[in-house]
Amino acid sequence: MKINQSSSTKKHSRRDFIKQLSAGAASLALSSPLIGSSLLNKKTKSDKKMGIALVGLGYYSRDLLAPALQETKECYLAGIVTGTPSKEETWSEKYNIPQKNIYNYENFDEIADNDDIDIIYIVLPNSMHAEYTIRAAKAGKHVICEKPMALNARECEEMIKACENNKVGLSLGYRMQFERTTQEIIRLGRDEVYGKVKLINGAAGFRMNRGGAWRTIKAMGGGPMEDIGIYALQAARLVTGEEPLSVTAQAYNSRPEIFKEVPESVSFQLLFPGGTIASLAGSFGIFTTDLFVTAEDGWFNLQPFWTYTGIKGTTPDGPLSFPERNQQAVQMDEMAVSFRDGKPLRVTGIEGLKDVKIIKAVEESISGGGKQVRII
Known part of the structure; x- marks a missing residue:
């Protein structure tokens, strides 16, 4: 999915670049509503470690979240829910x-x-996200829900309303938004460090070799767009700082014996208000993890860009270098502080709703033979 690097790269001094790097965290803050003290239904001390219960004990909980909770400082593994x-x-x-x-x-x-x-x-199949988010909210507990948020926009809106009505916070497990190199790539795009972003190429995928898993079942919210293509979608939205106007999309399936209900791969193209075009893909057919951004006066990339470790970024001024930390631990610690102290959430339910609307537009385009679909 890469494209050739532009030879007309704008010259930036190393000193200027370092200054820009140091300013990254401050300028990256994503606009999101406050949780606010009004949404805290229980008084919590500012030094209290927040107890987390994992709902669903599959691979992600077992191999990633639970180990990460042994490294967290603001929260801990307090309970589990399993069938x-x-x-x-x-x-x-x-x-x-x-x-x-x-x-x-x-x-x-x-x-x-x-x-x-x-x-x-909530670490359950997508079709169960709405039910258990709403039940958790009614129980008076803050909620972190894995991505994508739900099956459709209506479910997302019901989840948001339930959390608001019960005065609890709601966030989504978008771990890459908490990863430092990714944050810097977002800043380079939004601050137009190399000029206005013109083109984004991104592909996220892994090879799935057997069927039967919920990721291959449509009614459970399976599919490459929902499970892995969402990383490319998030990258394009965050780097531009804009919401896409329209999408065209195509589906591919070379192994129908495995992918009977969902595509093996999806490619989709987004048009943004500022003129940026994003050519993106999500796949269960190949392992791929590339993000390449072309701007007016330069370029920058992440490779890999969605994996659990080893995120690497490069610019015309050289590689981006930040200390690597456990992505899930950083994510959960920040969320715990926001829930506990009423601070702004980096990721809110609205973020999940936006992505689900785009995913549904991708599905509509595929059903219509690749027609252009306006995103509402």
Whole structure:
């Protein structure tokens, strides 16, 4: 998905570039509403470690979130929710989780009475996000929901309303927004350090070799756009700082025996108000992790750009170098502080709603043979 680098790269001195780097964090702050003290239904001390309960104990919880919660400073693994009894004992022993903090999907609502648990992290198939976010909100718990937010815009809006009505915060597991090199790439685009962004090429994918998983089932919210293409979508939106006007999209399937209900790969093209064009893809057919941004006076890229470790950025002035930290730990610590202290959330439910609207427009374009669809 790369394109040739422009030979007319604008000259920037190393000193100017370093100054720009140092200013990155301050200028990156994303506009998002305050949680505010009015949304904190319980008084919390500013030094309190927030208890998180993981709902769904599949790969992401087991191999990434739970280990990350051993590194966090502002929150900890307080509880679990699982429908598999054998996992209860395994997790309880491994993470010293008391029996009173272990729930299943039948008694989930009893979590409302557990003061050890402040935050519910929804790590379930996409089709279950709305139900458990709303139930968590009614239980008076702050919510982190994995991406994508829900099956459609209506569900997203119901989730947002439920959290507002119950005076709890809602955020999404967009971990890359908390990753330092990614934040710098976003700043380079928004601040037009190399001029106005003209073209974005991005592809995110991995090879899935068997069917049956929920990611291949349409009714459960499966599909390459929802699961992996969303990284490319997020990158384009964040680098431009704009919302796309329209999309055209195409679907491909070379292994129909595996992908019976969803495409193997999706490519989509976004047109932004400022004239930027993004050519993006999400795939279950190949491993790919490239993001290349062409601006009027230069370029910058991330490779890899969506993986859990090893994010690398490059510009005409050289590589971007920031200390690597556990992405999920950084994400959850910042969210915990926001929930606890009523500080602005970097990622709100509105962010998830925007992405879901675009995903549905991608589906509409594919259904219409690649027609251009206006994004409302």
